[in-house]
Amino acid sequence: MEAFGLLLHGFGVLLTGKILALMMVGLVLGIFVGVLPGLGGPNGVAILLPLTFTMDPTSAIVMLSCIYWGALFGGAITSILFNIPGEAWSVATTFDGYPMAQQGKAAEALTAAFTSSFIGSLVAVLLITFLAPGIASFALRFGPPEFFAVYLLTFCSFVGLGREEKHKTIISMALGLLLAGVGMDTVSGQLRMTFGWSELLRGINFLVAVIGLFGISEILLTMEERLALRGHAASISLRVVLKVWKDLPRYWVTLLRSSVIGCWLGITPGGAIAASFMGYNLAKRFSKDKDSFGKGRIEGVFAPETAAHASGTAALLPMLALGIPGSGTAAILLGGLMVWGLNPGPLLFVEHKDFVWGLIASMYLGNVVGLVIVLTTVPIFAAVLRVPFAAIAPMIVVSCAIGAYAIQNAMFDIWLMLVFGVVGYVFKKIGIPLAPFTLALVLGSRAEDAFRLSMIGAGGDLRVFWSNGLVGSITTLAIVLLFWPLIGRAVEHARQWVQPVKRAG
Amino acid sequence: MAKSEIEIVVEDPTEPAPDSPAVTSTRTVEIVVYFLLVAMALLLALDNWRTGMGWEAEGPQAGYFPFYLSVILAAASVFGLVSIFLSRAKASDIFVTCDQLRRVMQVFVPTFLYCLFTQWLGLYVASFLLIAVFMWMVGRIALWKSLLTSFVFSFAMFLTFEIAFDVIMPKGPLEALFGY
Numbered sequence: 001m002e003a004f005g006l007l008l009h010g011f012g013v014l015l016t017g018k019i020l021a022l023m024m025v026g027l028v029l030g031i032f033v034g035v036l037p038g039l040g041g042p043n044g045v046a047i048l049l050p051l052t053f054t055m056d057p058t059s060a061i062v063m064l065s066c067i068y069w070g071a072l073f074g075g076a077i078t079s080i081l082f083n084i085p086g087e088a089w090s091v092a093t094t095f096d097g098y099p100m101a102q103q104g105k106a107a108e109a110l111t112a113a114f115t116s117s118f119i120g121s122l123v124a125v126l127l128i129t130f131l132a133p134g135i136a137s138f139a140l141r142f143g144p145p146e147f148f149a150v151y152l153l154t155f156c157s158f159v160g161l162g163r164e165e166k167h168k169t170i171i172s173m174a175l176g177l178l179l180a181g182v183g184m185d186t187v188s189g190q191l192r193m194t195f196g197w198s199e200l201l202r203g204i205n206f207l208v209a210v211i212g213l214f215g216i217s218e219i220l221l222t223m224e225e226r227l228a229l230r231g232h233a234a235s236i237s238l239r240v241v242l243k244v245w246k247d248l249p250r251y252w253v254t255l256l257r258s259s260v261i262g263c264w265l266g267i268t269p270g271g272a273i274a275a276s277f278m279g280y281n282l283a284k285r286f287s288k289d290k291d292s293f294g295k296g297r298i299e300g301v302f303a304p305e306t307a308a309h310a311s312g313t314a315a316l317l318p319m320l321a322l323g324i325p326g327s328g329t330a331a332i333l334l335g336g337l338m339v340w341g342l343n344p345g346p347l348l349f350v351e352h353k354d355f356v357w358g359l360i361a362s363m364y365l366g367n368v369v370g371l372v373i374v375l376t377t378v379p380i381f382a383a384v385l386r387v388p389f390a391a392i393a394p395m396i397v398v399s400c401a402i403g404a405y406a407i408q409n410a411m412f413d414i415w416l417m418l419v420f421g422v423v424g425y426v427f428k429k430i431g432i433p434l435a436p437f438t439l440a441l442v443l444g445s446r447a448e449d450a451f452r453l454s455m456i457g458a459g460g461d462l463r464v465f466w467s468n469g470l471v472g473s474i475t476t477l478a479i480v481l482l483f484w485p486l487i488g489r490a491v492e493h494a495r496q497w498v499q500p501v502k503r504a505g
Numbered sequence: 506m507a508k509s510e511i512e513i514v515v516e517d518p519t520e521p522a523p524d525s526p527a528v529t530s531t532r533t534v535e536i537v538v539y540f541l542l543v544a545m546a547l548l549l550a551l552d553n554w555r556t557g558m559g560w561e562a563e564g565p566q567a568g569y570f571p572f573y574l575s576v577i578l579a580a581a582s583v584f585g586l587v588s589i590f591l592s593r594a595k596a597s598d599i600f601v602t603c604d605q606l607r608r609v610m611q612v613f614v615p616t617f618l619y620c621l622f623t624q625w626l627g628l629y630v631a632s633f634l635l636i637a638v639f640m641w642m643v644g645r646i647a648l649w650k651s652l653l654t655s656f657v658f659s660f661a662m663f664l665t666f667e668i669a670f671d672v673i674m675p676k677g678p679l680e681a682l683f684g685y
Contacts, residue, residue: 054670054672167584167588168585170577170578174577174581177570181571187567190568192552192567192571219612223605223612224601224609226521227515229513229514230514385513385515386513388515388644390643390645391636394635397616398619398628402662405628405674411623414623415620418616418620425609426538429600430538432538451565451570455563455564455565460561460562460564
């Protein structure tokens, strides 16, 4: 129960007027970000990151993580009222959420969405509270070889398990790792890939790339589409909330199943998007009345929302405990940690107890406060969509530029952001995934440092990655995952070879 | 229960027509991107080869990883090219239609100009111009509304970053006039 005491300490850190106020601001901004087209969790957090540069790390992370919770809540509003998923992970919510709104049950659908989001995150936060300290203290024994093996595992699982075409994932990841290497080499002090250009000495900043790739490119993509909307207005009364909550226990199996799926996919780099679809599909498969899904069934709202939020929250677990982000937004929060001078990884739990437990406590509090805010203010946020996109688009561009410039006070970064915006637009349209790129860019130099430190430690002997049971099994697992598609195919072949023999015998 | 009324309606007067002719196909763009990636990979490989891509007694040299990553990047891009040429029969998707490209350019060109003007006028004045002109010209919103919104937004940004949070942005002649 050590975690419990530390958690209480975390609440103590949190309960000051200033932090609570920042929390509210963060949540409201986050809901805006989630509702507005052309903005989402990762870019919202990236754009608003500069606001936190002058804060102390605890206030900063509380505000940023609240923006993230807010964005998760906000995505549901547009899915249900307008049939427009504000976020990719809300797509599955539209399947039953929008039909419910059409039948005049928008308030029920919204309450269901918010409540299940809350439950999903709560399960994931409980997991983080009790699991993360253990993992972190285990990882404290890691040396450079173990860390490199874990990074390798992360990269390989993206290539091996991703759904995109393999060569596209590899392109995206190789490009990210290459760009992470631009600038001064930390081990030898040599300059790499700068081509004598002094602007490149600093390297390519991860956050600038993210703002361009997600923020600017999303605006370009949104402009391509038809922007007219028609939606239902809704306000939630206490009576409806209580009615939905009274029925909640009946759906405990769905809620639990989706929470577990979400937590699992959040920790492994699968993401909230996959989790929401999987939650929905499994709820449908296990239901006695499959045909009623897609026609406004409340379970069809519970399932994807719980899974999406559980996964979005659980993605912070590997980031806190190991310094490896489980999602795009977690990667940006990780970038933030570095800006505030904190070194992400297991040492965080030892050296910055206030910070870590303040963050974990803020996950509890942020979700409770967030639930209350969304339940009471839905009509206001739905009305935000009345604002024409022509007014919102340039404001987002301005916010992106401010964000990109503030990171290093460099005009060059604004241009870089624009270039990444175009790259992101083209990549998204030809199906090159951006998540591996983001991950590679943020972890690239850490992975290389870990590799080269292990080499220096072992005198250049590659066998160090199999030098003990732990590092050996992680490295082997990484290689197996990398070739997983080939192995899967081989197993399939072998089975086809074996089966006819069996039948004959 | 009664069907609920549609209560929020937002029109899109310049929406891209669904039958607008295609500018280019996804396949063409993919080919171009792969060629660019191969070229970039070769350039980076060359640079890292110069830096030193060998293996010393104490582990890899500075250019070792980037060199082999460039090789991987080039290989994956060539694989992409080959697989496109092999699957010639497959019908190609439209990358962008004329109408869509026009709309994308409506954002991209102002954004480009905005970056350019930020260098001379400072970020806040450039932001004011971007928002006002974009709302008025592209969004066809009344001029006074555009100017007002844009002024309020830029000024709020100035207050937030310059005064409340001490985050320094590029500033131009106008800010200098007021002593910032």
